[in-house]
Amino acid sequence: MTTPASQHSKISSDSALTAESLAQDHLLLQQQICFPLYAVSNLVVKSYGPLLKPLGLTYPQYLVMLLLWQHQSLAVGELGKQLHLDSGTLTPLLKRMENNGLIKRQRSPADERRVLVSLTTAGMELRQAATAVPQAMACKLAADPQWLLQLQDNLNLLIGRLSQDDAGSGN
Amino acid sequence: MTTPASQHSKISSDSALTAESLAQDHLLLQQQICFPLYAVSNLVVKSYGPLLKPLGLTYPQYLVMLLLWQHQSLAVGELGKQLHLDSGTLTPLLKRMENNGLIKRQRSPADERRVLVSLTTAGMELRQAATAVPQAMACKLAADPQWLLQLQDNLNLLIGRLSQDDAGSGN
DNA sequence: CTAAATTAAGTTGTGTGCAATGTAAAATCG
DNA sequence: CGATTTTACATTGCACACAACTTAATTTAG
Numbered sequence: 001m002t003t004p005a006s007q008h009s010k011i012s013s014d015s016a017l018t019a020e021s022l023a024q025d026h027l028l029l030q031q032q033i034c035f036p037l038y039a040v041s042n043l044v045v046k047s048y049g050p051l052l053k054p055l056g057l058t059y060p061q062y063l064v065m066l067l068l069w070q071h072q073s074l075a076v077g078e079l080g081k082q083l084h085l086d087s088g089t090l091t092p093l094l095k096r097m098e099n100n101g102l103i104k105r106q107r108s109p110a111d112e113r114r115v116l117v118s119l120t121t122a123g124m125e126l127r128q129a130a131t132a133v134p135q136a137m138a139c140k141l142a143a144d145p146q147w148l149l150q151l152q153d154n155l156n157l158l159i160g161r162l163s164q165d166d167a168g169s170g171n
Numbered sequence: 172m173t174t175p176a177s178q179h180s181k182i183s184s185d186s187a188l189t190a191e192s193l194a195q196d197h198l199l200l201q202q203q204i205c206f207p208l209y210a211v212s213n214l215v216v217k218s219y220g221p222l223l224k225p226l227g228l229t230y231p232q233y234l235v236m237l238l239l240w241q242h243q244s245l246a247v248g249e250l251g252k253q254l255h256l257d258s259g260t261l262t263p264l265l266k267r268m269e270n271n272g273l274i275k276r277q278r279s280p281a282d283e284r285r286v287l288v289s290l291t292t293a294g295m296e297l298r299q300a301a302t303a304v305p306q307a308m309a310c311k312l313a314a315d316p317q318w319l320l321q322l323q324d325n326l327n328l329l330i331g332r333l334s335q336d337d338a339g340s341g342n
Numbered sequence: 343c344t345a346a347a348t349t350a351a352g353t354t355g356t357g358t359g360c361a362a363t364g365t366a367a368a369a370t371c372g
Numbered sequence: 373c374g375a376t377t378t379t380a381c382a383t384t385g386c387a388c389a390c391a392a393c394t395t396a397a398t399t400t401a402g
Contacts, residue, residue: 026305027298029237029253033319034215034308036326038230039255041212042359043333044205045388049360059209060388066200077350082200084210087351089389096387113350113397127198134197137205142332148204151325154318155207161313162214213389216358220390229357248380258381260359267357284367284380 047140051133055126060085061097062133064117068103069127073118075108084163102126218311222304226297231256232268233304235288239274240298244289246279255334273297 029035048059057065063083067074074082076090083090094117097103102123108114141148200206219230228236234254238245245253251261265288268274273294279285312319 027237027240027301029234029241032237032305033312033323034219035234036323036330037208037215038212038234040326040329040333041209042255043330044208046360047333048205058387063200063206063209066198066203069198070200075350076352084213085388086390088353088391091352093388111350111398115351130198134203140333141204141329143329147325151322152204152207154322154325155211158211158312158314159207159214162211162218162311217390231358246380247382256358257360259361259383262382264358282368282380286381 048133048137051136055129055133056100056102057126060089060093061102062130064090064093064097065102065119065123065126065130068117068119068123069130073116075114075116077114079117084159219304219308222307226300226304227271227273228297231260231264232273233301235261235264235268236273236290236294236297236301239288239290239294240301244287246285246287248285250288255330 025031045059048062052059052062055062060083064079067079067082076087076094079094080086080090094103094105098105101120104118104120105115106118108116196202216230219233223230223233226233231254235250238250238253247258247261247265250265251257254261256264265274265276269276272291275289275291276286277289279287
């Protein structure tokens, strides 16, 4: 730790590294694959903001609603498996949604450990207003459907690999 | 793990909607393009965790270090423009990095509004230990370089579109 | 059938991420 | 040159996201 790292021969006024070491340096923001992923994700969540605010939803809450509009009732763990979120994220999120009157949370009678999440009438009725959201977002992305489908496939591939890698996380 | 294609066949027992409304319903998690993006981003940040923890860095902090290993000194606003993060995120993040002894923050003499961020000796020396990170991450992604490059291009396209859309955000 | 192991949620603490607002310095305008 | 506007950060408040841990219920092993 005491060895002064490669600060020999700083050439330009701006670079801390030599031309050689920069030539194929993997420690460059421009060379990172994960950074654009991270940046796009943040931008996407931000883009959803104005679309979801009138519905009283955040983006993760919208994802929960998507699942509940499909499935009458889901346990917290099932939501977490689908959304790749753990109970530390979901429990407070679901409590906020319950306080907002969108969902109900009740212990499963069959298995008292499980908490079943289902929609209230207000939650079901919100679906109508939400139908406009995917269109509006598609417009913001301004992308060819084919291109989006391929991107989606590629991302799902990565989800598969990273989820496997993540196997032993206590949910 | 249910395959996306199989969703349409098991409507009756589980669905809150009719077969017709599901047939081309954009309000399905499986039909969302942004969700895999969001999920991959979370998984990626989580995957970086074990690689960066020995360096005393979080993923966003690692991104700041990448920029500072390239550029001797950057203002908060320049970091924010590169990383698509605002001062509300960066200011506390940079303070934590300063407390950890990795960076210095000092007002620009030329323009007292700007805060210039630069590396300490410890911050520069951390670069050596970080050289192993990109390789380790590439291994986790287990992906073809060509394939990754194309994915990167596609994501950068989206960054362009969503950043433009985001034009009027007070940084 | 009981003790140990496992599972499902919840809790706590830390670190983002951003909208909205505040503050001070610099630039611009009249 | 003085007033107004703009710019650059900082602050506040809220909502994730996750590691680590706790609690309670179920399952499994003996």
